[in-house]
Amino acid sequence: MSGEPLDTDVLVLGGGLMGTTAAFFLRRDHGRSVTLLERELVGRQASGTNFGNVRRQGRALAQMPLANRALAVWGRVKELLGEDLEFAPYGHLRVCYTEKQGAVLEQYARDVKPLGLDLELFSAQQLRRRWGIFSPEVVAGTFSPNDGHANPRLAGPAFARAARRAGANIVEHAEVLKVERDGGGFVAHTADGRRFRAQQLLVACGAWSNRMAEQFGEAVPMEVRGPQMGVTEPLPYAIRPAIGVSSPTDHEIMYFRQISRGNVVFGGGLRGTADADTIRAYVKPDNVLRQLRELRRLVPAFAHVQLIRVWSGIEGYTGDRQPVMGPSARVPGLHYAFGFSGEGFAISPGVGETMAELIATGRTSTPIDSFSMARFAPELTRLAT
Secondary structure, three states, X not given: OOOOOEEEEEEEEOOOHHHHXXXXXXXXXXXXXXXXXXXXXXXXXXXXXXXXXXXXXXXXXXXXXXXXXHHHHHOOHHHHHOOOOOOEOOOEEXXXXXXXXXXXXXXXXXXXXXXXXXXXXXXXXXXXXXXXXXXXXXXXXXXXXXXXXXXXXXXXXXXXXXXXXXXXXXXXXXXXXXXXXXXXXXXXXXXXXXXXXEEEEEEOOHHXXXXXXXXXXXXXXXXXXXXXEEEEOOOOOOOOOEXXXXXXXXXXXXXXXXXXXXOEEEEOOOOEOEEOOOOEEOOOHHHHHHHHHHHXXXXXXXXXXXXXXXXXXXXXXXXXXXXXXXEOOOOOOEEEEEOOOOOOOOOHHHHHHHHHHHHHHOOOOOOOHHHOHHHHOOOOOOOOO
């Protein structure tokens, strides 16, 4: 295909939740013309295959302003999109197996309180009295009553539809091979010969973002992993909050939530292998068996529950496990939002709203300097504004 490239204010590369939320808010709140390019279908990769936690608890302290902003969006998401993402604000509970880890939870509760997150502390006896499901190994917990969970399979497509209704151009099956500088802007070339031009560019391609960043001389140390997820048969609906185990031992980490239809969705423990080149992620049977053992260890009543499906996805992890957000350290007009290291779903609406604000106005009310691309190349002088 040939001809003049399609012009727009902002090009967004990637149709996951970071890209679709940014496109939605750029169009709705700032009136910018937006074209989003997605190689496959929106919401198909990590944004649609994760656990669905909408939690602030357990996050790095630097992410708390983003998490607070995201929760505010989750609370009005049905009003914003006109669709139900099955957001259930029933709380998030973290429990542990040792007194030492209980002290870690208590310290975290003290640390996050000034940042706007009030956690309730529970002893083993209080946990059993409140929820009545845990094994005697559970010794303590912290509860965040305003967190919750949502359906990741619905979220990305819903934000994309809302962005399209607001006037954004959402283009699926548009694999971007390269992006070139064009005067003060950018031109994206797709595999089928189309060209898209914009003054500003947002790279939000998840585990593939580093390939785009490298085209602009900004390589980020990243590895690709596959979460190990599963869902059980329907059980009587009884557990409202999302529940997770806090542990310094990876294989003990387990989290689950029960949806209104009764099924228990779970994940945690060791990640599986994934291949960004072939776009394949793999479920390891030994990991699934380990997860089921840990699930029974946590809640003995799950001893005989039947597993009906397992799955994985492709997630990108940065070297320091913190995201890359904000302007390029080298190229004016270029912005990034990737590398959320398996924890992006919950904060995605806050990320999209923040990036839209930054791209449209040159500044943001949410502090994101610690996530700057420049931290991977401190010798570079920041040129972007």
